Amino acid sequence: MALTEAPKRSFRLSQLIHDTRYRSITIQVVTLALLALAVFWLGRNAAVNLQALGLTPNFRFLSNRSGYDISQSLIAYDASMTHGRAAIVGILNTLLVAGLGCVTATVLGVLAGVLRLSKNLVVSRLMAVYVEGFRNVPLLLWIVLIYAVMTESTPQPRDFREGGTASMLFGDSMAITNRGVYIPSPVWSDGAGVLIVVAILAIAGAIFYRRFARKRLFDTGQLLPMVWPALLIAIVPTVLAYFVMGRPVGLSYPELGGFNFQGGIQISNPLMALWVALSLYTGTFIAEIVRAGILAVSKGQTEAAFALGLRPNRTMNLVILPQAMRVIIPPLISQYLNLTKNSSLAIAVGYPDVKATLGGITLNQTGRALEAMLLMGLFYLVISLLIAFVMNLVNNRMKLQER
Numbered sequence: 001m002a003l004t005e006a007p008k009r010s011f012r013l014s015q016l017i018h019d020t021r022y023r024s025i026t027i028q029v030v031t032l033a034l035l036a037l038a039v040f041w042l043g044r045n046a047a048v049n050l051q052a053l054g055l056t057p058n059f060r061f062l063s064n065r066s067g068y069d070i071s072q073s074l075i076a077y078d079a080s081m082t083h084g085r086a087a088i089v090g091i092l093n094t095l096l097v098a099g100l101g102c103v104t105a106t107v108l109g110v111l112a113g114v115l116r117l118s119k120n121l122v123v124s125r126l127m128a129v130y131v132e133g134f135r136n137v138p139l140l141l142w143i144v145l146i147y148a149v150m151t152e153s154t155p156q157p158r159d160f161r162e163g164g165t166a167s168m169l170f171g172d173s174m175a176i177t178n179r180g181v182y183i184p185s186p187v188w189s190d191g192a193g194v195l196i197v198v199a200i201l202a203i204a205g206a207i208f209y210r211r212f213a214r215k216r217l218f219d220t221g222q223l224l225p226m227v228w229p230a231l232l233i234a235i236v237p238t239v240l241a242y243f244v245m246g247r248p249v250g251l252s253y254p255e256l257g258g259f260n261f262q263g264g265i266q267i268s269n270p271l272m273a274l275w276v277a278l279s280l281y282t283g284t285f286i287a288e289i290v291r292a293g294i295l296a297v298s299k300g301q302t303e304a305a306f307a308l309g310l311r312p313n314r315t316m317n318l319v320i321l322p323q324a325m326r327v328i329i330p331p332l333i334s335q336y337l338n339l340t341k342n343s344s345l346a347i348a349v350g351y352p353d354v355k356a357t358l359g360g361i362t363l364n365q366t367g368r369a370l371e372a373m374l375l376m377g378l379f380y381l382v383i384s385l386l387i388a389f390v391m392n393l394v395n396n397r398m399k400l401q402e403r
Contacts, residue, residue, distance in 0.1 A: 194241070
Protein backbone atom coordinates (compact mmCIF):
# COMPACT_ATOMS: atom_id res chain seq x y z
CA MET A 1 0.00 0.00 0.00
CA ALA A 2 1.54 3.28 -1.12
CA LEU A 3 1.67 6.15 1.33
CA THR A 4 0.77 9.53 -0.03
CA GLU A 5 1.43 12.91 1.54
CA ALA A 6 -1.50 14.95 2.73
CA PRO A 7 -2.36 17.64 0.23
CA LYS A 8 -0.91 21.03 1.15
CA ARG A 9 -3.48 23.68 1.86
CA SER A 10 -3.15 26.85 -0.18
CA PHE A 11 -2.42 30.14 1.60
CA ARG A 12 -5.42 32.30 2.35
CA LEU A 13 -5.48 35.97 3.46
CA SER A 14 -7.56 35.08 6.50
CA GLN A 15 -4.54 33.24 7.86
CA LEU A 16 -2.83 36.60 8.48
CA ILE A 17 -5.31 37.15 11.31
CA HIS A 18 -6.49 33.71 12.41
CA ASP A 19 -3.28 31.70 12.01
CA THR A 20 -0.88 32.09 14.93
CA ARG A 21 2.07 31.56 12.57
CA TYR A 22 1.35 34.84 10.78
CA ARG A 23 -0.64 36.89 13.30
CA SER A 24 2.33 38.42 15.17
CA ILE A 25 4.02 39.39 11.90
CA THR A 26 0.79 40.99 10.67
CA ILE A 27 0.40 43.04 13.85
CA GLN A 28 4.00 44.25 13.67
CA VAL A 29 3.74 45.24 10.00
CA VAL A 30 0.46 47.11 10.53
CA THR A 31 1.82 48.91 13.62
CA LEU A 32 5.00 49.94 11.79
CA ALA A 33 2.97 51.20 8.82
CA LEU A 34 0.68 53.26 11.07
CA LEU A 35 3.66 54.71 12.91
CA ALA A 36 5.36 55.64 9.63
CA LEU A 37 2.15 57.32 8.41
CA ALA A 38 1.83 59.28 11.66
CA VAL A 39 5.44 60.49 11.46
CA PHE A 40 5.01 61.43 7.79
CA TRP A 41 1.77 63.32 8.55
CA LEU A 42 3.33 65.24 11.44
CA GLY A 43 6.45 66.06 9.45
CA ARG A 44 4.50 67.19 6.40
CA ASN A 45 2.19 69.41 8.46
CA ALA A 46 5.16 70.95 10.28
CA ALA A 47 6.93 71.66 6.97
CA VAL A 48 3.81 73.21 5.40
CA ASN A 49 3.09 75.41 8.44
CA LEU A 50 6.70 76.57 8.71
CA GLN A 51 6.79 77.39 5.01
CA ALA A 52 3.57 79.38 5.36
CA LEU A 53 5.20 81.40 8.15
CA GLY A 54 8.36 81.94 6.12
CA LEU A 55 10.40 79.75 8.47
CA THR A 56 11.72 77.10 6.11
CA PRO A 57 14.12 74.99 8.21
CA ASN A 58 17.81 75.62 7.56
CA PHE A 59 20.98 75.82 9.60
CA ARG A 60 22.68 78.73 7.85
CA PHE A 61 22.24 80.82 11.00
CA LEU A 62 25.13 78.90 12.56
CA SER A 63 27.54 80.76 10.27
CA ASN A 64 26.20 84.21 11.21
CA ARG A 65 27.96 86.52 13.67
CA SER A 66 26.85 85.81 17.24
CA GLY A 67 27.38 89.28 18.71
CA TYR A 68 27.41 88.21 22.36
CA ASP A 69 30.08 87.34 24.89
CA ILE A 70 30.32 84.17 26.97
CA SER A 71 31.66 84.40 30.52
CA GLN A 72 33.49 81.06 30.41
CA SER A 73 35.10 79.50 27.37
CA LEU A 74 37.48 76.53 27.09
CA ILE A 75 38.44 77.60 23.57
CA ALA A 76 39.10 80.98 21.96
CA TYR A 77 35.88 82.93 21.52
CA ASP A 78 34.66 86.53 21.23
CA ALA A 79 31.49 88.30 20.12
CA SER A 80 32.71 88.57 16.50
CA MET A 81 32.61 84.80 16.03
CA THR A 82 29.71 82.74 14.74
CA HIS A 83 26.72 81.15 16.43
CA GLY A 84 28.24 77.77 15.59
CA ARG A 85 31.35 78.67 17.57
CA ALA A 86 29.19 79.82 20.48
CA ALA A 87 27.32 76.51 20.38
CA ILE A 88 30.62 74.61 20.55
CA VAL A 89 31.65 76.69 23.57
CA GLY A 90 28.37 75.80 25.28
CA ILE A 91 28.78 72.12 24.41
CA LEU A 92 32.29 72.04 25.89
CA ASN A 93 31.07 73.78 29.05
CA THR A 94 28.31 71.18 29.38
CA LEU A 95 30.78 68.33 28.91
CA LEU A 96 33.08 69.91 31.51
CA VAL A 97 30.50 70.11 34.28
CA ALA A 98 29.03 66.70 33.35
CA GLY A 99 32.44 65.03 33.45
CA LEU A 100 33.44 66.65 36.74
CA GLY A 101 30.04 65.79 38.21
CA CYS A 102 30.16 62.13 37.19
CA VAL A 103 33.63 61.61 38.69
CA THR A 104 32.88 63.44 41.94
CA ALA A 105 29.43 61.90 42.36
CA THR A 106 30.89 58.42 41.88
CA VAL A 107 33.54 58.97 44.56
CA LEU A 108 31.02 60.45 47.00
CA GLY A 109 28.44 57.77 46.22
CA VAL A 110 30.81 54.84 46.71
CA LEU A 111 32.14 56.26 49.99
CA ALA A 112 28.66 57.06 51.31
CA GLY A 113 27.28 53.69 50.22
CA VAL A 114 30.06 51.76 51.96
CA LEU A 115 29.95 53.94 55.09
CA ARG A 116 26.18 53.50 55.41
CA LEU A 117 26.91 49.84 56.11
CA SER A 118 29.52 50.69 58.72
CA LYS A 119 29.14 49.16 62.16
CA ASN A 120 30.00 52.56 63.61
CA LEU A 121 26.58 53.97 64.49
CA VAL A 122 27.64 57.63 64.21
CA VAL A 123 29.18 57.20 60.75
CA SER A 124 26.26 55.21 59.36
CA ARG A 125 23.72 57.69 60.72
CA LEU A 126 25.61 60.68 59.33
CA MET A 127 25.62 59.06 55.88
CA ALA A 128 21.92 58.33 56.21
CA VAL A 129 21.26 62.00 57.01
CA TYR A 130 23.31 63.04 53.94
CA VAL A 131 21.49 60.64 51.63
CA GLU A 132 17.98 61.40 52.85
CA GLY A 133 18.62 65.13 53.15
CA PHE A 134 19.92 65.70 49.63
CA ARG A 135 17.88 63.30 47.53
CA ASN A 136 14.52 64.47 48.93
CA VAL A 137 15.05 68.12 48.01
CA PRO A 138 14.79 69.20 44.33
CA LEU A 139 18.12 69.64 42.60
CA LEU A 140 17.27 73.15 41.43
CA LEU A 141 16.93 74.32 45.04
CA TRP A 142 20.37 72.93 45.90
CA ILE A 143 21.93 74.67 42.91
CA VAL A 144 20.42 78.03 43.84
CA LEU A 145 21.19 77.58 47.55
CA ILE A 146 24.85 76.68 47.01
CA TYR A 147 25.24 79.55 44.54
CA ALA A 148 23.71 81.98 47.05
CA VAL A 149 26.01 80.75 49.82
CA MET A 150 29.11 81.07 47.64
CA THR A 151 28.10 84.53 46.45
CA GLU A 152 26.85 86.05 49.69
CA SER A 153 28.97 84.29 52.35
CA THR A 154 32.44 84.57 50.80
CA PRO A 155 34.71 87.65 50.97
CA GLN A 156 35.23 90.12 48.16
CA PRO A 157 38.65 90.29 46.41
CA ARG A 158 39.41 93.62 48.12
CA ASP A 159 39.19 91.89 51.50
CA PHE A 160 42.39 90.01 50.64
CA ARG A 161 44.47 93.18 50.60
CA GLU A 162 47.06 93.67 53.30
CA GLY A 163 45.29 94.33 56.57
CA GLY A 164 42.00 92.98 55.17
CA THR A 165 39.67 90.49 56.81
CA ALA A 166 40.37 87.57 54.44
CA SER A 167 43.47 85.53 53.67
CA MET A 168 44.44 82.98 51.05
CA LEU A 169 44.63 79.25 51.79
CA PHE A 170 47.31 76.57 51.39
CA GLY A 171 50.32 78.81 51.46
CA ASP A 172 48.75 81.73 49.60
CA SER A 173 47.92 79.52 46.62
CA MET A 174 44.11 79.43 46.76
CA ALA A 175 41.51 82.17 47.24
CA ILE A 176 37.76 81.71 47.73
CA THR A 177 35.85 84.89 46.86
CA ASN A 178 32.34 85.95 45.89
CA ARG A 179 33.51 86.00 42.27
CA GLY A 180 34.84 82.46 42.24
CA VAL A 181 37.61 80.19 43.45
CA TYR A 182 41.15 80.93 42.29
CA ILE A 183 43.73 78.12 42.16
CA PRO A 184 47.23 77.79 40.63
CA SER A 185 47.45 77.03 36.93
CA PRO A 186 50.21 74.95 35.27
CA VAL A 187 52.86 76.71 33.20
CA TRP A 188 54.33 74.48 30.49
CA SER A 189 57.85 74.80 29.13
CA ASP A 190 60.19 72.71 26.95
CA GLY A 191 60.12 69.05 27.93
CA ALA A 192 56.61 69.12 29.39
CA GLY A 193 55.36 66.72 26.72
CA VAL A 194 57.99 64.14 27.62
CA LEU A 195 57.12 64.50 31.31
CA ILE A 196 53.45 63.86 30.54
CA VAL A 197 54.37 60.71 28.61
CA VAL A 198 56.48 59.50 31.55
CA ALA A 199 53.59 60.17 33.95
CA ILE A 200 51.14 58.24 31.73
CA LEU A 201 53.53 55.29 31.47
CA ALA A 202 54.08 55.34 35.25
CA ILE A 203 50.32 55.28 35.91
CA ALA A 204 49.93 52.46 33.40
CA GLY A 205 52.68 50.56 35.22
CA ALA A 206 50.89 51.02 38.55
CA ILE A 207 47.65 49.69 37.05
CA PHE A 208 49.50 46.73 35.56
CA TYR A 209 51.09 45.93 38.94
CA ARG A 210 47.72 45.97 40.71
CA ARG A 211 46.28 43.61 38.12
CA PHE A 212 49.31 41.35 38.44
CA ALA A 213 49.04 41.29 42.23
CA ARG A 214 45.33 40.54 42.06
CA LYS A 215 45.83 37.74 39.52
CA ARG A 216 48.64 36.31 41.64
CA LEU A 217 46.32 36.27 44.65
CA PHE A 218 43.52 34.52 42.76
CA ASP A 219 45.84 32.00 41.06
CA THR A 220 48.21 31.08 43.87
CA GLY A 221 46.76 32.60 47.04
CA GLN A 222 49.94 34.66 47.54
CA LEU A 223 49.02 38.02 49.04
CA LEU A 224 51.17 40.85 47.65
CA PRO A 225 50.98 44.47 48.88
CA MET A 226 48.95 46.57 46.45
CA VAL A 227 48.73 50.17 47.64
CA TRP A 228 52.25 51.36 48.41
CA PRO A 229 54.03 49.60 45.49
CA ALA A 230 51.46 51.01 43.06
CA LEU A 231 51.94 54.50 44.49
CA LEU A 232 55.72 54.20 44.20
CA ILE A 233 55.50 53.02 40.60
CA ALA A 234 53.17 55.91 39.71
CA ILE A 235 55.00 58.69 41.58
CA VAL A 236 58.75 57.98 41.70
CA PRO A 237 59.47 57.90 37.91
CA THR A 238 57.42 61.05 37.37
CA VAL A 239 59.17 62.94 40.19
CA LEU A 240 62.62 61.84 39.00
CA ALA A 241 61.85 62.88 35.42
CA TYR A 242 60.53 66.21 36.68
CA PHE A 243 63.85 67.12 38.35
CA VAL A 244 66.13 65.51 35.75
CA MET A 245 64.46 67.48 32.95
CA GLY A 246 64.82 70.76 34.83
CA ARG A 247 61.29 71.22 36.14
CA PRO A 248 59.47 71.68 32.79
CA VAL A 249 56.14 72.32 34.51
CA GLY A 250 55.64 75.20 36.92
CA LEU A 251 52.70 76.89 38.62
CA SER A 252 51.22 80.34 38.19
CA TYR A 253 49.70 81.46 41.48
CA PRO A 254 46.75 83.85 41.70
CA GLU A 255 47.72 87.30 42.95
CA LEU A 256 45.55 90.24 43.84
CA GLY A 257 45.98 92.98 41.26
CA GLY A 258 43.63 95.94 40.97
CA PHE A 259 40.07 94.95 41.73
CA ASN A 260 40.45 91.22 41.16
CA PHE A 261 42.92 88.33 41.22
CA GLN A 262 45.28 87.87 38.31
CA GLY A 263 46.92 84.64 37.21
CA GLY A 264 45.95 81.10 38.08
CA ILE A 265 42.66 79.49 37.15
CA GLN A 266 39.31 80.99 38.08
CA ILE A 267 36.50 78.53 38.81
CA SER A 268 33.42 80.72 38.59
CA ASN A 269 30.69 80.55 41.21
CA PRO A 270 28.08 79.28 38.71
CA LEU A 271 30.38 76.39 37.78
CA MET A 272 31.20 75.63 41.41
CA ALA A 273 27.54 75.73 42.46
CA LEU A 274 26.44 73.50 39.59
CA TRP A 275 29.34 71.06 40.08
CA VAL A 276 28.87 70.74 43.84
CA ALA A 277 25.08 70.46 43.64
CA LEU A 278 25.10 67.84 40.88
CA SER A 279 27.78 65.82 42.68
CA LEU A 280 26.12 65.86 46.09
CA TYR A 281 22.64 65.22 44.71
CA THR A 282 23.56 62.40 42.31
CA GLY A 283 25.98 60.96 44.87
CA THR A 284 23.05 60.13 47.15
CA PHE A 285 21.42 57.93 44.52
CA ILE A 286 24.74 56.27 43.70
CA ALA A 287 25.22 55.63 47.44
CA GLU A 288 21.94 53.71 47.58
CA ILE A 289 22.89 51.78 44.44
CA VAL A 290 26.24 50.83 45.97
CA ARG A 291 24.61 49.85 49.25
CA ALA A 292 22.09 47.65 47.44
CA GLY A 293 24.85 46.05 45.39
CA ILE A 294 26.90 45.20 48.47
CA LEU A 295 23.88 43.78 50.28
CA ALA A 296 23.14 41.66 47.19
CA VAL A 297 26.39 39.74 47.73
CA SER A 298 25.91 36.69 49.91
CA LYS A 299 27.10 37.08 53.49
CA GLY A 300 28.90 33.79 53.09
CA GLN A 301 31.38 35.49 50.75
CA THR A 302 32.47 37.81 53.55
CA GLU A 303 32.68 34.98 56.06
CA ALA A 304 34.75 32.88 53.66
CA ALA A 305 37.15 35.79 53.07
CA PHE A 306 37.55 36.33 56.82
CA ALA A 307 38.15 32.60 57.26
CA LEU A 308 41.02 32.85 54.75
CA GLY A 309 42.58 35.63 56.81
CA LEU A 310 41.68 38.62 54.63
CA ARG A 311 41.29 41.91 56.42
CA PRO A 312 38.00 43.85 56.09
CA ASN A 313 39.45 46.39 53.63
CA ARG A 314 40.87 43.70 51.37
CA THR A 315 37.66 41.73 51.64
CA MET A 316 35.70 44.73 50.43
CA ASN A 317 38.13 45.51 47.58
CA LEU A 318 38.84 41.96 46.39
CA VAL A 319 35.69 40.00 47.19
CA ILE A 320 32.62 42.15 47.81
CA LEU A 321 32.90 45.11 45.41
CA PRO A 322 33.90 43.05 42.31
CA GLN A 323 30.76 40.95 42.75
CA ALA A 324 28.61 43.94 43.69
CA MET A 325 29.65 45.78 40.52
CA ARG A 326 27.49 43.42 38.46
CA VAL A 327 24.50 44.81 40.33
CA ILE A 328 25.77 48.39 40.58
CA ILE A 329 26.71 49.24 37.00
CA PRO A 330 23.32 48.96 35.19
CA PRO A 331 21.51 51.51 37.43
CA LEU A 332 24.72 53.58 37.59
CA ILE A 333 24.36 54.21 33.85
CA SER A 334 21.00 55.86 34.47
CA GLN A 335 22.49 58.15 37.11
CA TYR A 336 25.23 59.32 34.75
CA LEU A 337 22.61 60.03 32.09
CA ASN A 338 20.46 61.92 34.60
CA LEU A 339 23.41 64.00 35.78
CA THR A 340 24.35 64.94 32.22
CA LYS A 341 20.80 66.02 31.37
CA ASN A 342 20.29 67.73 34.74
CA SER A 343 23.25 69.98 33.91
CA SER A 344 20.78 71.93 31.74
CA LEU A 345 19.58 73.51 35.01
CA ALA A 346 22.75 75.63 34.77
CA ILE A 347 20.66 78.44 33.34
CA ALA A 348 19.32 79.07 36.87
CA VAL A 349 22.72 80.42 37.98
CA GLY A 350 23.93 81.82 34.66
CA TYR A 351 26.39 79.09 33.72
CA PRO A 352 26.97 79.25 29.93
CA ASP A 353 26.18 75.67 28.90
CA VAL A 354 24.67 74.59 25.59
CA LYS A 355 21.18 75.43 26.84
CA ALA A 356 22.24 79.01 27.58
CA THR A 357 24.10 79.53 24.28
CA LEU A 358 22.45 77.50 21.51
CA GLY A 359 19.10 77.09 23.26
CA GLY A 360 19.07 80.56 24.79
CA ILE A 361 20.75 83.60 23.27
CA THR A 362 21.25 82.13 19.79
CA LEU A 363 17.64 80.96 19.66
CA ASN A 364 16.32 84.37 20.75
CA GLN A 365 18.50 86.29 18.29
CA THR A 366 17.82 84.15 15.24
CA GLY A 367 14.29 82.94 15.97
CA ARG A 368 15.30 79.45 14.82
CA ALA A 369 13.59 77.59 17.64
CA LEU A 370 13.02 74.33 15.76
CA GLU A 371 16.59 74.08 14.50
CA ALA A 372 18.08 75.00 17.88
CA MET A 373 15.92 72.47 19.71
CA LEU A 374 16.77 69.76 17.18
CA LEU A 375 20.50 70.41 17.56
CA MET A 376 20.24 70.39 21.35
CA GLY A 377 18.24 67.18 21.33
CA LEU A 378 20.76 65.57 18.99
CA PHE A 379 23.63 66.62 21.28
CA TYR A 380 22.05 65.15 24.40
CA LEU A 381 21.07 62.01 22.48
CA VAL A 382 24.61 61.43 21.22
CA ILE A 383 26.17 62.06 24.64
CA SER A 384 23.67 59.75 26.34
CA LEU A 385 24.29 56.98 23.81
CA LEU A 386 28.07 57.32 24.23
CA ILE A 387 27.80 57.12 28.02
CA ALA A 388 25.53 54.08 27.79
CA PHE A 389 27.85 52.43 25.25
CA VAL A 390 30.97 52.86 27.40
CA MET A 391 29.24 51.73 30.59
CA ASN A 392 27.76 48.72 28.83
CA LEU A 393 31.27 47.71 27.76
CA VAL A 394 32.33 47.90 31.41
CA ASN A 395 29.23 45.95 32.42
CA ASN A 396 30.03 43.18 29.92
CA ARG A 397 33.50 42.83 31.40
CA MET A 398 32.02 42.44 34.86
CA LYS A 399 29.74 39.59 33.87
CA LEU A 400 30.41 36.09 35.09
CA GLN A 401 32.52 34.19 32.59
CA GLU A 402 31.37 30.69 31.78
CA ARG A 403 34.02 27.99 31.69
